[in-house]
Amino acid sequence: xxxxxxxxxxxxxxxxxxxxxxxxNPDVKTPNLxxxxxxxxxxxxxxxxxxxxxxxxxxxxxxxxxxxxxxxVNDVHLNHEAVSCADAxxxxxxxxxxxxxxxxxxxxxxxxxxxxxxxGFDYWKVLECTHDYNHSLYYADTDIKQQWKGYDxxxxxxxxxxxxxxxxxxxxxxxxxxxxxxxxNPYHTAPQQFREMYEPEKLMLRxxxxxxAELDARRDLAGYYAHISALDEYVGDxxxxxxxxxxxxxxxxxxxxxxxxxxxxxGDIRKQRPWDESIRVPFLLRYPSVFxxxxxxxxxxxxxxxxxxxxxxxxxxxxxxxxxxxxxxPFLYGTEPAPAEAAFIACIHxxxxxxxxxxxxxYRGIRTKRYTYVRDLSGPWLLYDNALDPYQLYNLCxxxxxxxxxxxxxxxxxRMLEKRNDEFLPGEHYINLWGxxxxxxxxxxxxx
Numbered sequence: 499x500x501x502x503x504x505x506x507x508x509x510x511x512x513x514x515x516x517x518x519x520x521x522x523n524p525d526v527k528t529p530n531l532x533x534x535x536x537x538x539x540x541x542x543x544x545x546x547x548x549x550x551x552x553x554x555x556x557x558x559x560x561x562x563x564x565x566x567x568x569x570x571v572n573d574v575h576l577n578h579e580a581v582s583c584a585d586a587x588x589x590x591x592x593x594x595x596x597x598x599x600x601x602x603x604x605x606x607x608x609x610x611x612x613x614x615x616x617x618g619f620d621y622w623k624v625l626e627c628t629h630d631y632n633h634s635l636y637y638a639d640t641d642i643k644q645q646w647k648g649y650d651x652x653x654x655x656x657x658x659x660x661x662x663x664x665x666x667x668x669x670x671x672x673x674x675x676x677x678x679x680x681x682x683n684p685y686h687t688a689p690q691q692f693r694e695m696y697e698p699e700k701l702m703l704r705x706x707x708x709x710x711a712e713l714d715a716r717r718d719l720a721g722y723y724a725h726i727s728a729l730d731e732y733v734g735d736x737x738x739x740x741x742x743x744x745x746x747x748x749x750x751x752x753x754x755x756x757x758x759x760x761x762x763x764x765g766d767i768r769k770q771r772p773w774d775e776s777i778r779v780p781f782l783l784r785y786p787s788v789f790x791x792x793x794x795x796x797x798x799x800x801x802x803x804x805x806x807x808x809x810x811x812x813x814x815x816x817x818x819x820x821x822x823x824x825x826x827x828p829f830l831y832g833t834e835p836a837p838a839e840a841a842f843i844a845c846i847h848x849x850x851x852x853x854x855x856x857x858x859x860x861y862r863g864i865r866t867k868r869y870t871y872v873r874d875l876s877g878p879w880l881l882y883d884n885a886l887d888p889y890q891l892y893n894l895c896x897x898x899x900x901x902x903x904x905x906x907x908x909x910x911x912x913r914m915l916e917k918r919n920d921e922f923l924p925g926e927h928y929i930n931l932w933g934x935x936x937x938x939x940x941x942x943x944x945x946x
Contacts, residue, residue, distance in 0.1 A: 502591065502671040503785065503813055504749040506662075508736065509558075509675075510729055511551060511599065512682040512769060514758030515544070515778040516704075517726055525701050526723045530734035534753060534782050537791040539830060541800040544781035545841035545865050549757035549769045551627075552576075554802055555602045555677075558756075559583055559617050561806035561821035563842075565920060568932045570846040573627075573942045575604035576617070581818035583806045584618030587673040590815045595621035595661055598654045598677035599628075606945040610641035619675070623657055629679055631687050649689050651678045651725075655732040659739040666743040671813075676736075678729060681759070683768075685721025692728045696720040704775075706763045706889040715762035722761060747787045750812055754805075755779040764890070770845055770852035772863050772872045772880060773890055777843050785812065789830070797867045799841035800826060840864035842914050843872070847925030849940035858940070860925050864911050871895075871907035875924065878904060 515521060519528045520535035521542075546554050548564050556562075556569035560580040564570035567580065584594040596619040603611050607627045616622055623644075625636045634650035635643050646653035658676045665672055680688065698716035701723075707715045733753055740746035756779070760766040763775045770776065781800065784791075800808075803823030810817050811827030828834035843865055848858030861879065863872030870890065872880040881895040881904055894900040915922060929936060937943050 501814060503787070504671050504745055505587070505592075505673045505752075505809055505813060506658075506736065506740070506749055507673075507675045507752045507754075507809070508678070508733065509753070510678045510680060510682075510726075510755045512757060512759045513726060513729075513755035513780060514761075514775050515542075515780050516775070517681075517723070518780055521780070525696070525719075527695055527727045528730040530730045530737070531753065531780070531782065534733060534737065534751075534784060536793045537786070538782040538784040539789055539794045539796060541781040541783070541796050543797055543799045543841065543865065543867060544754065544779050545777050545799060545801050545843060546757040546779055547802045547842060548844050548846065549771070549776045551682075551756055551769075552601050552604070554756035555600070557802045557823075558805050559602065561803055561818075561823045563803055563822050563918060564844070564846060565918065565928065566822060569602060569604075570928060571849050571934065571936075571940075571942055572601070573604050573607075573944055574932070574934055575615075576602040578614045578617060580820040582617040583809065584616075584673065586806075586810055586815055586818055587813070588618055588620075590813070591670065593621070593665070593670060593672040594619045595658075595672065595674045596677070597621075597623045597658055597661070597675070598650075599626075599679050600624045600677070601627045604942070608635060608643075608946060610637045612641075621661060621674075623654070627679075629682055629684060631679055634679070649728065651680055651729060651732060652689070654678065655735055659735060662736075662739050662743055662745060666745070678732075680729060681722050681725035683718075683722075683759075685718050685725065688721065688724035688728045692724040692731075693721065695727055696723050704763050704889055706891055708762070708765045711762040711765055718761050722759065749785075750809065751784045752782065752809075754781045766857075768851040770848070770850075770858070772843055772845070772861055772870065774865075774870070774884070774888075777865060783830075788812070796830075798829070798836040799838060799865055799867060801838070801841040804838075840866040840910060840914070842911075842918070844920075845925075846928055847940060849925075849936065849942075853939040853941070855939075860922070862911060862915060862920065862922050864907065864914065866907075869903070869907060871904070871911060873908070873911065873922075875922070878908065881907065 552572040698720040807825040811825035852858035870882040
């Protein structure tokens with residue numbers, strides 16, 4: 499075992515957990531992720547605490563919950579009050595690098611980001627946010643805009659490969675984050691070779707997609723899967739580069755995503771919702787020199803605030819006192835039991851594609867290995883037995899036979915709220931507390 503492993507953390511935007519071959523999807527083609535899964539620890543109940551872009555990213559960077567760091571909606575600024583993951587790795591002697599989508603600056607989606615707003619990352623090729631994947635800009639060390647050549651996820655991957663190759667002869671460890679924009683919509687902009695892999699009429703739909711949405715769902719899934727297959731190829735390229743440079747044995751390699759995508763499951767679209775298609779993400783962690791190359795599937799829940807402390811724990815680095823998440827490293831080593839019964843999920847302020855006029859609401863909930871339980875401001879809202887009802891078709895909330903189970907889950911949720919000092923107030927309270935200005939949809943207006 500190397501005392502200080504390299505860490506390559508790769509995450510996409512809006513890739514739901516079931517949309518991989520290794521998770522049983524018969525349509526999406528992910529041979530490299532499937533191969534990676536056969537050599538990895540797969541955290542099968544990995545959950546996005548607040549399933550939305552900016553909240554996840556701020557939580558990943560700080561190990562804190564959104565009510566603490568304040569980024570509970572998109573397009574607001576993450577301050578640098580907490581020790582970031584890059585700070586922690588750098589203090590332990592690591593080089594740090596970030597390539598791709600950032601989305602926690604909040605002061606313009608095409609603005610140059612410098613200084614402490616980079617949260618401790620040195621190597622830097624970043625744009626705040628864009629989904630124009632074939633005309634994608636970025637900044638490096640100056641305020642001169644540059645453009646990724648072609649499909650940005652591919653160009654960003656090539657840059658990450660070059661970063662790894664440049665460190666082939668160095669013993670200094672590195673922490674590299676690669677943040678892709680796809681498979682987030684627009685769905686139909688992947689390179690042609692990947693779009694040709696999918697015919698909408700041949701795709702299977704989940705049982706929770708209503709008949710009225712079948713045509714739209716198949717159309718969007720074809721493009722969504724095309725993006726995923728492109729990313730799958732780039733995962734393979736990264737792993738090949740690690741092998742060719744001799745870095746693969748002592749590198750922690752992670753593939754995951756910030757949140758999922760409904761794609762008409764429950765008749766709904768996009769993210770922020772409490773259903774599995776929105777909250778659950780793939781999470782593959784390969785660390786050959788410690789976990790060998792054996793597949794290990796873990797059903798215990800794992801939450802986004804736990805990512806930073808777990809990566810630090812696996813790297814033998816002290817976890818900063820500002821972190822609120824849990825270090826899962828002892829559990830992954832097999833020396834301690836699972837540290838949490840459930841992953842906490844929330845919508846703190848409904849906005850955008852989950853605004854109130856579209857059914858959006860505040861909620862707090864938990865996802866255990868088996869159950870999903872959610873309250874809104876009116877009280878108990880959703881209860882699913884995911885083992886018996888994997889498509890979450892039957893809401894058991896207030897069903898007489900489930901009263902005892904509902905109370906157990908409600909008590910667990912209340913304990914988690916108390917631990918987080920979360921009073922579960924209307925979203926506007928937190929908007930006003932942090933001084934954010936929103937439009938009629940509840941969204942913080944996007945600055946170009």
